[in-house]
Amino acid sequence: MTPVNTLIAKELRCFVVSPVFYVVGAVFLFISGFLAHLMVVNAGQQALRFLQMQNTYAQLNLNELVFRPIFHSLAIVLIFLLPMLTMRLFAEERKLRTMELLLTSPIGINEIISAKFMSVLIIYLGLLGLTGLTPFVLSFYSTFSNDPILTGYLGLALQGAFFLSCGVLASTLTENQIVAAFLSFGIIIVFWLIGGLGSMLGDTTLGVVISYLSFVEHFDRLVRGLLEAKDIVYYLSGTVLMLFIAHRVVDSHRWQ
């Protein structure tokens, strides 16, 4: 076992004994199930209305009526839930002085950061995978196009990874877990809101740049089933950038 794998295994071990993990997991899965239920019931009512009004069997699109709203709502839920997973990663190590063990072990800071990030990513992708039950069950009763669902899940995975990297950065900045959680809400919400600012500025250069910086339009494209390289590049570079800043922060603690 390499030191990175050791560290990932230890983080996962700490997650499964921590109540935070179960609370976050339960809330996330409950919300996603509840949303799916609401959207399906809503789609059923619309179908009935179409049938009564026009007396025809309208072409109802489950992708638009069910999955797209679910993806958008889950993305917002993630803003509030993922910081709970990342808050302890470094804040706790600093508080309990275990950072001293990691930094005096033959393992680099980049390995520590990537191991911690990988561990929360595994947890998150596991939870996200469980929500796949909704399209799986619905596929028995209805037909819908699979591609937007796959790109939607890709969007949620990339968006989640980006949020987690913001959380990792926030956790390196403080010894207090609550502060770390709020700080990562802050960082993520700034990236969310500048999307609004970008669309206000419209087609000006500044507007385009700001819109690009926000995840809103990138996520929107992925949910609509558009797979474009620039969106994937956006998420990957954002995630790497956040982890890189986290690396600098951890390194700078050694000099203080």
Place this chain on the structure above:
Amino acid sequence: MISVQHITKRYGNHLAIEDVTFDVKRGEILGFLGPNGAGKTTTMRIITGFMPASEGTVQVAGFDCFEHPQEIKKRIGYLPESPPLYQELTVTEYLRFVGQLKRLPPSRVPGRMAQVIEQLGLGSVRHRVIGHLSKGFRQRVGLAQALIHDPPVLILDEPTIGLDPIQIIEIRDVIRGLAGSHTVILSTHILSEATAICDRVVIIDRGHIVAEDTPAQLSSRLRQSEKISLTVKHPPDNWRERLSTIPGVLQVIQGPTPETSIIEYELGQDLREDIAQFVVNQGVGLLELKPLSLSLEDVFLQLTQQDENLAHAQEDSPSSHPSSPVENRTQA
């Protein structure tokens, strides 16, 4: 094995240690002694590679701390001031984790774990969660963590802190047992501990090394005269004056009880026989005659107080310029 060359560490404007230089030979136990806040932890953290020095270099086993930090880290077992324990892991899980983290070959992990658990008496708590252990056990798990990868160099920051007297003796025996095969630096502010386990002592105060020698050499070096404590059964009235007449005696002082006198005589002489002869001739009932050696406590106090006087002298000197204190005050 360990060579610390002119290291200085600044935290902003605060100078934690300045120009600290010392060497530790293979198999030696070096005691790092000083009052709290003297710079012991800072020096140890620099040797372990936890933090870099502002100036100067450290070499461990021939590797430079800037060029090969990972090679040094592989060879050091480090017990920080507060043991770095994960509360939610059990003792065995924790030790396996640290062993793997320190790149101990997988085939050696179970054997080393069994060995350190045996060595530190952790058998009864091996499957318990660390968060539920008493402070003594946690400290021992901390030490086990430093030993797990069988490092040639051990850096122990106050290893016996928070332990009860029996545990202290056990841990000291463990550390003593490492001498020869391991190079150990241990910090303490308990002087008797340094005398009990260390081959050599470095005394640090306010970031400077004030003395470096074996505990025995240190106390003899600072002694200005030989002292003997004499107890007799029936001291006559002018007993101390009578004692001063012995040739070679410099001074006779009253001891802790009326029956006891402290006789001081010149360094390098041995008056014990003369004194004993004199007392027997006087017929006052000789009860005890023992040489007084300077304890490490005395050495330590002498050295750190000398340093303090020096520091005061330095602080006082700028105040002779009338303008400077006023300036300081206005800035504040």
